[in-house]
Amino acid sequence: MSAKTKLALLDNRPRRRAAQLTQSLRLGVALLGAVYFGYYYWLLHRILLGEAISPEEMVRADGGFQLVEGVQFVIVLLAFLAFALWLYRAYQNVHRLPQTDPAHSESMAGWSWVIPLLNLWYPYLILQEIGHYFSRFTNSAMAHTPRWKALLLSWCILHIGIFILGPVVRSMAKLPVDNLAALHRFALVILLDQALIMASAVVTLAILKTMVPLEHNVAATHAALRATSELSESTTKGIE
Template sequence: MTDVPTPPMGVVALPTERATGRPNRGARIVASGSILLTTAVAGLVAWQSWASYRLVRDVYSAAPTVTVEQITAAEQRSVWLSWAWVVGLAVSWLAFAAWLWRARVTAARTCDGAHRHRVRWAVLSWLVPVANLWWPQMVVGDVHRASRPTTPARNADLARLKPSLLVTVWWSAFLTAHAVDLVTVFLLADDQTERAFRDIAVATTLSAGLTGAAALAAIVLMGRIDRWQAARPLIR
């Protein structure tokens, strides 16, 4: 049996390996799953919009064959899908905000570069009217810069680092999708003409495509930041 040497009195033996960041893997998995489900619902909304347009087109045709039951069923599906989309969006935001909070904390513990917003704004930035059009992107952008393997842990100037194209794609697709949704709700929803139903179908299809692009970018972004942070040693 080999004797294990003990350090002298008053000397603390330090670990040979430094601790690394611990990303919130659970929040990332929940956020990814809810984002994918919400994207699927957006696709179903687009499908239902085209189905409703075909029903309305039949109503305005010379020899309509659509029944009242078909119209009622289409309206009910539209309502349920709209609520499913709202709930999915809320769950996705909560999970993503929880992940972003942890990612922001870990970024500060692995890199001392100054962020443009404090940790609390990882959540609050989404809730401030008007400012929420760019503040969340700033928070995610700084976390991405601070987490890069090429970013030095000490004395890093995050403002001078190159912005992430992935973050820009994610945020641009996200904002544009919601802008299309707002136009659909406030400008087209009350119009019952055949042309309005066609425009709604086109708008929901565009929104679904943009939502899919934003979802893919967000999932890749979360995975990349988590992987980077798990490999960076803690300095705080």
């Protein structure tokens, strides 16, 4: 039995479920944010057109803006951590499969999220490798299907788009409240940000759903391989 075959695969189901749950929450909060920020944009648009808006209505809008933004920050952070932990565990299992030669160390699946510039495309490369080796190990064509390739490319583009737009949103958030035209543009940028977050959550959920049967088959195939190898070793020792 090879050294890799002796290692049992790590159970990634709890992490995958956590990633699916938090991505669903991320999608829901982004949808709520899009509705609310759309309302905020509409209010500012009315003011710019010369329509009178009561101070109480603007105060409520500003308060709601801060609340939605705060809740979304927490959910997005949890979704990021859950997905990163799932990715790290999945890449650990790639390293435990026989006849694999991953391009990166296990720890790179974690570091790839925090190293500047590398974090733009390295998680995408890690995802590619996971799909490739899991498919090869189970004799599946999943990693070579147009759908899988489109999902990964879409995920990467959205990931980069959100990463680039984030600093723009944070800088525009410091605009003076009396600059209505600038706030109007800011609300529009936030709506774009919400659209990217929603699209990213949908694509991430599709990736995780695609991985469910593949991870199951990898675990089952590897367990059967270990059992066969152990039985073969026991038989050989018995003969000796």
